[in-house]
Amino acid sequence: MTFEPGELDRSKADLAETLRTLRKRAGRTQVRLAQRVNMSQTKISNIEGEKITPSLVDVELILRALDAPSSLAARVASLARTANTExxxxxxxxxxxxxxxxxxxxxxxxxxxxxxxxxxxxxxxxxxxxxxxxxxxxxxxxxxxxxxxxxxxxxxxxxxxxxxxxxxxxxxxxxxxxxxxxxxxxxxxxxxxxxxxxxxxxxxxxxxxxxxxxxxxxxxxxxxxxxxxxxxxxxxxxxxxxxxxxxxxxxxxxxxxxxxxxxxxxxxxxxxxxxxx
The missing domain is CATH 3.30.870.10 (Endonuclease Chain A)
Known part of the structure; x- marks a missing residue:
């Protein structure tokens, strides 16, 4: 995978926005999603607010809980890996x-x-x-x-x-x-x-x-x-x-x-x- 320095910074914001959008499209509240993935609501909020960068395991759990299609899940997982690189x-x-x-x-x-x-x-x-x-x-x-x-x-x-x-x-x-x-x-x-x-x-x-x-x-x-x-x-x-x-x-x-x-x-x-x- 090739990383552009600017891309690494943008990917964190893109990942947060993507996960937030997917949750809303699935009709789930942060509280409900947190319960399904065994995380705190505060952690979900911090992920969506760019305060913390989720690991690939976190992202995979969230995507599974939101029933994201496999093609989309692969793209988001790639975005998560980029976001975890500085x-x-x-x-x-x-x-x-x-x-x-x-x-x-x-x-x-x-x-x-x-x-x-x-x-x-x-x-x-x-x-x-x-x-x-x-x-x-x-x-x-x-x-x-x-x-x-x-x-x-x-x-x-x-x-x-x-x-x-x-x-x-x-x-x-x-x-x-x-x-x-x-x-x-x-x-x-x-x-x-x-x-x-x-x-x-x-x-x-x-x-x-x-x-x-x-x-x-x-x-x-x-x-x-x-x-x-x-x-x-x-x-x-x-x-x-x-x-x-x-x-x-x-x-x-x-x-x-x-x-x-x-x-x-x-x-x-x-x-x-x-x-x-």
Whole structure:
């Protein structure tokens, strides 16, 4: 499916209007529909008022309760999937301030319990040293002191033992020379240190052996609710269960190729030694 950025915004309004129109044509009140689909009337009202975006399961239940014809149901389900996808371009993020993006990520971290990070090309902010964080924003014009402070502040979530984190980094992500040699060695040592936290599993996929897959993007899955996928010009946010399941499946495959524990720390130590030399 091809998504146009403007289409993603319009689809939410279109979905709400379509569901509202179908309900009225079927002669059902919000209260009656809510009873048939085992939802609250408030939720139905919020869906029709664009205050919340219904999941595909919600939409399918509503369409079934309204006896929507199969041809129409397919079109509305497609609209629902589009509505559950969000595009965040980097230029909008820069205009509104990079700290706003950090606040959004902090919100995901507060509301989630199980985190899965697949890191293809660089270290994520939760695992980065202050120097690495500063370097990651250095190419963007302007004062980013607030965003840097927020990135570093977010790292405290790693010490919340009620949450579980799995990080999978490719060798490229850990070794890409983003900093000068000694600073890169410190970053690699920091990864090894974080890997010892009791609620953190940190794995590394070395560039050796055979791996019959080629990952295309860095992505993160929060519980089983949200998946974010990064590109060079922005990020896609998926809430459709089919998209999330696909990324969970990919993550499980990459997890099988990763080295964890002492084996991962041995790799990180050897790469750190190379930078120091």
């Amino acid at each position: 595009w965040q371009d980097v230029w909008s993020q820069r205009r509104t301030g990079l700290e706003k993006k950090q606040n959004e990520l902090a919100g995901f971290e507060r509301s989630s319990t199980v985190f899965r990070y697949f890191l293809l090309s660089m270290v994520t902010g939760l695992l980065a040293t202050p120097e690495y964080v500063r370097a990651s924003l250095a190419h963007i014009p302007g004062d980013h002191s607030k965003a840097i402070a927020k990135k570093l502040e977010r790292q405290a979530v790693l010490h919340d033992t009620a949450k579980r984190f799995t990080f999978i980094l490719t060798e490229q992500a850990t070794r890409w020379p983003y900093l000068q040699g000694s600073a890169m060695a410190i970053q690699l040592d920091h990864l090894a240190s974080v890997s010892r936290l009791p609620n953190v599993r940190l794995g590394v996929i070395p560039l050796s052996g055979h791996m019959p897959l080629a990952p295309l993007n860095t992505f993160t899955v929060y519980d089983t609710r949200v998946a974010t996928v990064e590109t060079s010009t922005g990020a896609m946010v998926f809430r459709d269960h089919r998209d999330i399941s696909a990324y969970l499946n990919d993550f499980a495959v990459y997890e099988g190729y990763a080295s964890f524990g002492e084996e991962a720390r041995d790799l990180l130590s050897s790469w750190s030694t190379q930078y120091r030399s």
